[in-house]
Amino acid sequence: MNVTYVCPHCERMNRLDWTPERTALACAHCRRELRTPADAFADGHLRRCLVCPSTDLFIRKDFPQRLGVTIVVLGLAASCIPWYYARPVWTFAVLFATALCDLVLYLIMGNALTCYRCGAQYRGLDERDQHGGFDLATHERYRQQAARLAELQDRTERERVTQ
The missing domain is CATH 1.20.5 (Single alpha-helices involved in coiled-coils or other helix-helix interfaces)
Structure with a gap:
């Protein structure tokens, strides 16, 4: 399976081959390792994102x-x-x-499994039966959550600067 993700530490794109036997994703840029959850794979299927704690994944065409x-x-x-x-x-x-x-x-194009939360993409899996297509309500929930967190961080930063 091929995994494409943005490292949460250095925020750079990584692409690597991963097997269920591996226990970590290693960033090629900052060399930090992300421990993969033990319960990510069950019955040979990916159940949750390897990068973030999300279980919301969707299938899309692997085409730009x-x-x-x-x-x-x-x-x-x-x-x-x-x-x-x-x-x-x-x-x-x-x-x-x-x-x-x-x-x-x-x-002719294959499918990619994508995480709603962090955008990590998983290629080389046959997950059509396990995950559905894109759901706008789920996407909007994660988009709103990210916007609120960014606003909270900005507000906290401004309060810290004014003190």
């Missing part, structure tokens, strides 16, 4: 979203050329080809 948006925008822009020359059949052919390209990429 910017590249997907770029393909759609380029297809739209390319379809404007035949539309300008009053060729609606060619316009729809370009749009159909763009949609077909997007469908093929969707079918």
Whole structure:
């Protein structure tokens, strides 16, 4: 399994191969180790994040979203050329080809398991039955929690400076 995460100590991206037998994730930059919870794997499935204490994980396509948006925008822009020359059949052919390209990429790309809280990504797992897709309510809960913690830290820092 491949794990991609941001080290909580040095805040730099790490990517490493991990097996359930290992007991820690080692940062390649600051050399600190994160102990992995013993209960993270059960019955051969990842039950919780290895980086943070979250059990909320979701499955998404392992494909760069910017590249997907770029393909759609380029297809739209390319379809404007035949539309300008009053060729609606060619316009729809370009749009159909763009949609077909997007469908093929969707079918051949693998999945990644992602943590809502810290954003750690796990590749090389078959977790479709264990975890669901993205849930906006869960994402919003973690986003609001992070915003409140950041606001509290800012307020504490300002109070400390004024004293």
